[in-house]
Amino acid sequence: MATRTDEREEPLQLTVPVEGMTCAACVNRVERALKRLPGVLDARVSLAAGRAGLEIDPSRVSLSTIAQAVAEAGYEVPLDTVRFHLPARGEAEAARIREALERLAGVVQAEVGPDGTVSVRYLRESIGPGRLKRALRELGYEVSERLAEEEGLDRERQARQQEIRRQFVNLLIVTPLAALVMLGMFHAYWPLSLFVPSWLGNRWLMLGLTTPIVLGPARQFFLRSISGLRHGVADMNLLYATGIGAAYLIALINTAWPEAGFGGRDATFYEAVAMLTLFIVLGRYLEALTRGRASEAIRRLMALQPQRARLLRDGQEIEVPADEVEVGDICLVRPGEAVPVDGVIVEGYSAVDESLVTGESLPAEKTAGDTVLAGTLNRTGAFKLRAVRVGRETTLAQIVRLVEEAQASRAPIQRLADWVAGHFILGVHLLALATFAFWFFYGYDRWFQPESRLLLSAGALGQMGAFGFAFLMSVTVLVISCPCAVGLATPAAVMAGTGIAASQGILFKGADAIEATARLQVIVFDKTGTLTQGRPSLTDVVALPGTTAEELLAWAAIAERRSEHPLGEAVLTGARERGLQPPEPQEFRALPGQGVEARLDGRTVILGNRRLMAEAGVDILPLEEQAQRLEEEGKTVVFVALDGRPLGLLAVADTPKPTAAQAAAELRRMGLQVAMLSGDNWRTARAIARSLGIEQVLAEVLPQGKAEALRQLQEQGLRVAMVGDGINDAPALAQADVGMAIGSGTDIAKETGHVILVRDDPLDVVAAIETARFTMKKVRENLAWAFVYNLVTLPVAAGVLYPLTGRMVGPEVAALLMALSSLSVSLNSASMRGWRPRRRSGPASPAPVAPRPLPQEVGR
Amino acid sequence: MSPRRMLGPLVYGGLSLLAGLLFLLAASLWSDAGWGQRLGGAAWVAFLSLIVLMPVVIPWARRRSS
Numbered sequence A: 001m002a003t004r005t006d007e008r009e010e011p012l013q014l015t016v017p018v019e020g021m022t023c024a025a026c027v028n029r030v031e032r033a034l035k036r037l038p039g040v041l042d043a044r045v046s047l048a049a050g051r052a053g054l055e056i057d058p059s060r061v062s063l064s065t066i067a068q069a070v071a072e073a074g075y076e077v078p079l080d081t082v083r084f085h086l087p088a089r090g091e092a093e094a095a096r097i098r099e100a101l102e103r104l105a106g107v108v109q110a111e112v113g114p115d116g117t118v119s120v121r122y123l124r125e126s127i128g129p130g131r132l133k134r135a136l137r138e139l140g141y142e143v144s145e146r147l148a149e150e151e152g153l154d155r156e157r158q159a160r161q162q163e164i165r166r167q168f169v170n171l172l173i174v175t176p177l178a179a180l181v182m183l184g185m186f187h188a189y190w191p192l193s194l195f196v197p198s199w200l201g202n203r204w205l206m207l208g209l210t211t212p213i214v215l216g217p218a219r220q221f222f223l224r225s226i227s228g229l230r231h232g233v234a235d236m237n238l239l240y241a242t243g244i245g246a247a248y249l250i251a252l253i254n255t256a257w258p259e260a261g262f263g264g265r266d267a268t269f270y271e272a273v274a275m276l277t278l279f280i281v282l283g284r285y286l287e288a289l290t291r292g293r294a295s296e297a298i299r300r301l302m303a304l305q306p307q308r309a310r311l312l313r314d315g316q317e318i319e320v321p322a323d324e325v326e327v328g329d330i331c332l333v334r335p336g337e338a339v340p341v342d343g344v345i346v347e348g349y350s351a352v353d354e355s356l357v358t359g360e361s362l363p364a365e366k367t368a369g370d371t372v373l374a375g376t377l378n379r380t381g382a383f384k385l386r387a388v389r390v391g392r393e394t395t396l397a398q399i400v401r402l403v404e405e406a407q408a409s410r411a412p413i414q415r416l417a418d419w420v421a422g423h424f425i426l427g428v429h430l431l432a433l434a435t436f437a438f439w440f441f442y443g444y445d446r447w448f449q450p451e452s453r454l455l456l457s458a459g460a461l462g463q464m465g466a467f468g469f470a471f472l473m474s475v476t477v478l479v480i481s482c483p484c485a486v487g488l489a490t491p492a493a494v495m496a497g498t499g500i501a502a503s504q505g506i507l508f509k510g511a512d513a514i515e516a517t518a519r520l521q522v523i524v525f526d527k528t529g530t531l532t533q534g535r536p537s538l539t540d541v542v543a544l545p546g547t548t549a550e551e552l553l554a555w556a557a558i559a560e561r562r563s564e565h566p567l568g569e570a571v572l573t574g575a576r577e578r579g580l581q582p583p584e585p586q587e588f589r590a591l592p593g594q595g596v597e598a599r600l601d602g603r604t605v606i607l608g609n610r611r612l613m614a615e616a617g618v619d620i621l622p623l624e625e626q627a628q629r630l631e632e633e634g635k636t637v638v639f640v641a642l643d644g645r646p647l648g649l650l651a652v653a654d655t656p657k658p659t660a661a662q663a664a665a666e667l668r669r670m671g672l673q674v675a676m677l678s679g680d681n682w683r684t685a686r687a688i689a690r691s692l693g694i695e696q697v698l699a700e701v702l703p704q705g706k707a708e709a710l711r712q713l714q715e716q717g718l719r720v721a722m723v724g725d726g727i728n729d730a731p732a733l734a735q736a737d738v739g740m741a742i743g744s745g746t747d748i749a750k751e752t753g754h755v756i757l758v759r760d761d762p763l764d765v766v767a768a769i770e771t772a773r774f775t776m777k778k779v780r781e782n783l784a785w786a787f788v789y790n791l792v793t794l795p796v797a798a799g800v801l802y803p804l805t806g807r808m809v810g811p812e813v814a815a816l817l818m819a820l821s822s823l824s825v826s827l828n829s830a831s832m833r834g835w836r837p838r839r840r841s842g843p844a845s846p847a848p849v850a851p852r853p854l855p856q857e858v859g860r
Numbered sequence B: 001m002s003p004r005r006m007l008g009p010l011v012y013g014g015l016s017l018l019a020g021l022l023f024l025l026a027a028s029l030w031s032d033a034g035w036g037q038r039l040g041g042a043a044w045v046a047f048l049s050l051i052v053l054m055p056v057v058i059p060w061a062r063r064r065s066s
Helices: A024-035 A063-072 A091-102 A129-138 A155-185 A203-215 A219-230 A236-256 A270-294 A296-304 A395-408 A414-447 A466-480 A483-503 A511-518 A527-531 A549-560 A566-577 A610-615 A621-632 A660-669 A682-692 A703-715 A730-735 A763-797 A811-834 B003-030 B035-065
Strands: A012-017 A040-046 A051-056 A080-085 A107-112 A117-122 A308-313 A316-321 A330-333 A342-353 A364-367 A383-389 A506-508 A522-526 A532-543 A587-591 A595-600 A603-608 A636-642 A645-656 A673-677 A696-698 A720-724 A738-742 A755-757
Touching: A012 A063, A012 A395, A024 A040, A024 A051, A024 A063, A024 A414, A024 A483, A051 A063, A063 A107, A080 A129, A091 A107, A091 A117, A091 A129, A117 A129, A155 A203, A155 A270, A203 A236, A203 A270, A219 A236, A219 B035, A236 A270, A236 A414, A236 A466, A236 A483, A236 A811, A236 B035, A270 A811, A296 A395, A330 A342, A395 A483, A395 A506, A395 A511, A414 A466, A414 A483, A414 A763, A414 B003, A414 B035, A466 A763, A466 A811, A466 B035, A483 A506, A483 A511, A483 A763, A483 A811, A506 A511, A506 A763, A511 A738, A511 A763, A522 A527, A522 A703, A522 A763, A527 A532, A527 A645, A527 A673, A527 A682, A527 A720, A532 A549, A532 A566, A532 A621, A549 A566, A549 A595, A549 A603, A549 A636, A549 A645, A566 A636, A566 A645, A603 A610, A610 A636, A621 A636, A621 A645, A621 A682, A645 A682, A660 A673, A660 A682, A660 A763, A673 A682, A673 A703, A682 A696, A703 A720, A703 A730, A720 A730, A730 A738, A738 A763, A755 A763, A763 A811, B003 B035
Parallel strands: A522 A673, A522 A720, A673 A696, A720 A738, A738 A755
Antiparallel strands: A012 A051, A040 A051, A080 A117, A107 A117, A308 A316, A308 A330, A330 A383, A342 A364, A342 A383, A506 A755, A532 A645, A587 A595, A595 A603, A603 A636, A636 A645
């Protein structure tokens, strides 16, 4: 096998780009070709994304076999090539190098020339030049600069540009020829009769004008249909080829042998051939233009990846390609430069713009110890960072991969569309067959009127025979059908939706996640760390008469100076925020379950609960009323006493995030039920829920009971989302219809859940639901249009209105309608580009990407 | 071409031809159209039948021969 992987036993997920697909039938063809391969466990192909998502057994199937199967089906897996130069090696070493490289996942073929040139063909989605270079270094070779690199920044864009160019050239050829054919065809009608010479209507001249159209711009349809039929697959091109080919053949026969009985001299369809080709090519051209824009989100993300990095090695600053930075390298990032890899700042300070990666609109202040992400922009100061994640492991690369996978996935709503599109082309040919037989044997004799006309045409059908009339109807049926719109309806919108979401720091793991999110009824938030900051902070300082708040807090801070408890940290932080610098106590004692005791300069301070105060004989009765009120609000109260005399009390609580209440209100406004799940006691949980305006509370739920609580909601027939930490709440996220992992920051790869919210902002839940609903609205619009179009136009093309109106749709009008239908789906999806969720403009979260602690309960 | 690989073309080719011939027979019995039109119709029916049958028969023949 040519390509092997590092982990041969495990099934391998692989995304492979596929070029040349034009409709849903192409998708089926590629999918079938891939699924037939031994070792391919699953294959899902997306037309809009131009990718195949594969699950393979790498020990049984190689990337080169996959590429070959795709090629045999008539399509192409674009591969990149990179060349390195090694000192010239013998045959044995060349074989070793070849084998080592081909062992890497993503390498299709490696060749080592006698001059030491190593040429590697690889899949850019799986591996990069940096990893290849590292592999060569690991073999002990010094790799010099690359000789040439043909990978291209964006093969997909190149392919699309090629398609746009190709169809544009076709348009340039077909447009003037079609115009001449139309002038010739209608030269006898006013006002054309005034200035168009009659010789332009000569049938032989029109044959001469039409033939280059068939052999030139229309050739692509014949080649692709033949290639498809040889593999037993019918696609869109077959409809075009049949329509154009049949019309041309009849026109040719009626020109050369008008007495052959196919309708005579007047039944030539040159204008149909010309206009059919013109409209189909125009449709293809416009579609290539619009479809290219749908994948801009991915391209924008990929473009963020800096190409170069400044490394500090042995005190020297050297510039290297960013994909060659290795974990542990120290990089220098100057103001205005992009961060080359994920890393931790070791020196310096700056404001970093993370908007393009995480969607966070405000620049984040970064200093030593903070994490910075590849692709983010350094705004103000210079800093040094130590590389933590490089190459395919960076957050940016993970986001790109997730979005690619989501775009290649298929929504459940697409199943019907896929089934229809997959059987559509054969169905249309059967309908064309039935239409022909009906009009030939029955309809012509019953309803044909010689003075009847084609729609939007001046000419009467005249003495057209049964064959010509039935044939025209039959060809029109073939041409007017638009399976492309059915096949493209869902993936085009899903692709645009996932792109929009990704630009906002919202990552849907698949099209099914978008569909499920759009249908949600209940949103359950985990309390700690999701709706609240996840760490206790000092909220109230109540001093008894004779003591100032500052004095009370100072003594409390001294008592907690050596404490490691989260509550102690909250008191210390609160004191420091108020400008206090508590001295170190001379003695300190932690009293488990009660509090702490400390001694400074001969004075004893105790801090703790009622039991501690009772045991120390401190009378806290004057504080009791205040204490109960604060406890009712869900706060944890501690008393402070100095030398046996009460000074006052402090209250500590986990405070809500600034946008939590707004998020809950927005969700309710959107018609969703909002609930909160907490491990805290009912009193604390209710107090927090009340402050956020949340009515449904599930409290005292143990971590392992969260999934059960969700199951109970689901058993009531509700579609439930769980919003929580992707790692700690994994079972609950998995149980929910939609698991939303919030605040994952840099650890996207570790996340469970169907939706990943990169930032730590509850408003992103609102944005995710808005985006999913908007995307599904577009999907429904596209599907409705595609189905309604075909349901209405096919019977009309088959002539159901002819007996009533005496008019029929000609093939050229049918081609125009078909092109417009396909284009309307693409345009409707492309129109999503400017849309943004309304609620995404809320206040930024204070710590957008920092990992945070998650204490489940606060108290001693 | 080996006999196994001939199976598909024989089936879809034969059935398409049969469809064309049936059309010709029906046209001869029930239609006033001239011979040219009848033959043209038969060719068109055979061609459409071929297109319908090929994607159905080829995978079937492949499965049978593998």
